[in-house]
Amino acid sequence: MGAALYRPAAMDGDGPTISRPVPDNAAAVLPVHLALLILAAGPADVVPSSVRAGDPDRGYEVLRSKPLLPPDFDRETLLRLGLTWPGEMKAKAKAAGEEERIAMALARYGLVAPPADDPIGGEVLNYVETPNGWVMNCFACHGGKVAGRTIPGLPNSHYGLATLTEEVRTVKLMTGKSLSHQDVGQMKIPLGASHGTTNAVVFGIVLDAFREPDMSVNTGRDPGPLLHHDMDAPPWWHVKKKSRLYIDGFSPKNHRVLMQFMLLPTTGRETVLSWEDDFRDVLAYIESVEAPPYPYEVDAALATSGRSVFEKNCAECHGTYSTDSSAETYPEVTVPIEVVGTDRVRLDALSVSHRRHLGTTWMSRYGEDPVVEDPGGYVAPPLDGIWATAPYFHNGSVPTLAGVLSPEERPTRWRRTENGYDRDRVGLEFTAVNEVPELDARYVFDTRRADIGKTNGGHTFAADLSPSEKRALLEYLKTL
Structure with missing residues (x-):
């Protein structure tokens, strides 16, 4: 048709x-x-x-x-x-x-x-x-x-x-x-x-x-x-x-x-x-859309090493992955905001009464489809196609996966190129900027704007991994 x-x-x-x-x-x-x-x-x-x-x-x-x-x-x-x-x-x-x-x-x-x-x-x-x-x-x-x-x-x-x-x-x-x-x-x-x-x-x-x-x-x-x-x-x-x-x-x-x-x-x-x-x-x-496969070369040996790092440190929240989709798992875990530590403005913008109302309406079939009134945190998402989905976190505050793994690599103010892709850091090709320009200010992501939910802190779970473990983990993430 x-x-x-x-x-x-x-x-x-x-x-x-x-x-x-x-x-x-x-x-x-x-x-x-x-x-x-x-x-x-x-x-x-x-x-x-x-x-x-x-x-x-x-x-x-x-x-x-x-x-x-x-x-x-x-x-x-x-x-x-x-x-x-x-x-x-x-x-x-x-x-x-x-x-x-x-x-x-x-x-x-x-x-x-x-x-x-x-x-x-x-x-x-x-x-x-x-x-x-x-x-x-x-x-x-x-x-x-x-x-x-x-x-x-x-x-x-x-x-x-x-x-x-x-x-x-x-x-x-x-x-x-x-x-x-x-x-x-x-x-x-x-x-x-x-x-x-x-x-x-x-x-x-x-x-x-x-x-x-x-x-x-x-x-x-x-x-x-x-x-x-x-x-x-x-x-x-x-x-x-x-x-x-x-x-x-x-x-x-x-x-x-x-x-x-x-x-x-x-x-x-x-x-x-x-x-x-x-x-x-x-x-x-x-529900028919598939994640796009990574389009560049992958170091297979390094990715295999990275899989072990992933399964020890990430799979509990983000699930497991396989070429056989029936062998995959996804736990759909809600991580408390105090634990994940990412910007909480999105969570606070919807009150319990707002969420509760959904359970009384046509949208939820009058509660037949249950509503979580006070989720208390954010759901750890699946990571299929994560190579393509930069910038990262729910507010788009981190331009590369390297920055997700290493908080010190997260720029405070940054501007992306239109079509560039950073294969090494896995994500957007970007430039850190010192000041937000008066003209075209919206092209710059300013993580100082805590008032509107743009901070880039939190999710420090990989911070203690060694540089070699992070490099291997990045390589594995390309394969998902």
């Missing part, structure tokens, strides 16, 4: 290649961060639970082809965005043709072209292209590139949502075009302080405030105090191993929870309920 699924297959040259259409698998349709939209619900008789199995092919088609939100901008606006750019970039865009200007815009805002064999086509993976404009889809945060190659289901560590929205709004005001919900929303709620991260948990809290328990709209409800913070998206290929969603594992894994992001006040109750089968298919697609 329609769209075939895509999976990173054999690698060649300098990076991963996307090859043949193959049913695949993905992991958490919406990052941990949208956890609060689940607070929208309805009485038990709203919609009966269907037993229809999800169709992963159709799920991919839904994500790539069905506009589930209003358009953010049109192609004409995209072509004019260079008018807002600084200095030489503005001059270059002004002199460029349409194709080059589109390429410049995609690079600036972290948008990626679809895989070469994608059956849907179009100019960008991250938005649905319609006659009325470009509509954000789930690949905005969950469709990225590593070493210059697009991988659906990979966290989009380039995505500059705040920068894109700000500059789109400027062009619209210059040209007399109407503002979208995103343009207006940014004036009230920050969208993200650095490229690759978003304030999505708070998006969920606010959207939930517009919903009654039966999913009907009430824009008079108060969202209460908001703890703005940045989150990195998780890889979709982890979802199939998990029984629960999000970094704190508080939410059941079901297709209804994945519907949170579309709960704009303009999306009525009946429309939301009518899309349930679509998201049944989306979850099936997500």
Whole structure:
């Protein structure tokens, strides 16, 4: 049927290649961060639970082809965005043709072209292209590139949502075009302080405030105090191993929870309920995405040594791995925040009452799918494809796996290159910077921003390993 699924297959040259259409698998349709939209619900008789199995092919088609939100901008606006750019970039865009200007815009805002064999086509993976404009889809945060190659289901560590929205709004005001919900929303709620991260948990809290328990709209409800913070998206290929969603594992894994992001006040109750089968298919697609294999050479002897280090020091929380998936284990352990020690703002942003409410709603089938009200920490994730998923930790604060293993290697302020990959440290190619530039500040990740959850401390479990053990462990991690 329609769209075939895509999976990173054999690698060649300098990076991963996307090859043949193959049913695949993905992991958490919406990052941990949208956890609060689940607070929208309805009485038990709203919609009966269907037993229809999800169709992963159709799920991919839904994500790539069905506009589930209003358009953010049109192609004409995209072509004019260079008018807002600084200095030489503005001059270059002004002199460029349409194709080059589109390429410049995609690079600036972290948008990626679809895989070469994608059956849907179009100019960008991250938005649905319609006659009325470009509509954000789930690949905005969950469709990225590593070493210059697009991988659906990979966290989009380039995505500059705040920068894109700000500059789109400027062009619209210059040209007399109407503002979208995103343009207006940014004036009230920050969208993200650095490229690759978003304030999505708070998006969920606010959207939930517009919903009654039966999913009907009430824009008079108060969202209460908001703890703005940045989150990195998780890889979709982890979802199939998990029984629960999000970094704190508080939410059941079901297709209804994945519907949170579309709960704009303009999306009525009946429309939301009518899309349930679509998201049944989306979850099936997500659970078909496979982790991409490491595309470069691996020192097999060193990796074998690293496996022993891993199994002694890491497997208890992160599981075991094998070429035979049936022989793998994943314990889905929640590590108390006092033990893991990573930034706790994400955990604190959702209160017990927020989480408890999910257990009363249509999203959890009125508690039939259990909710963890006070998780107390973060779930140690699976590590499949970890080589590709930099930056690391739930807030994206550490650019390489070497930094995860050795806290002293974590930069305080850093800026990545667009397509570079660090094979030695395993992760992003980056430069440490002394100061955050006034222009394009969002390209720099500043771990001093404890107020918005961007610190890079914690997870010191490997700190006492010897340099040779860490080197072997890094080599083994490439093979997962």
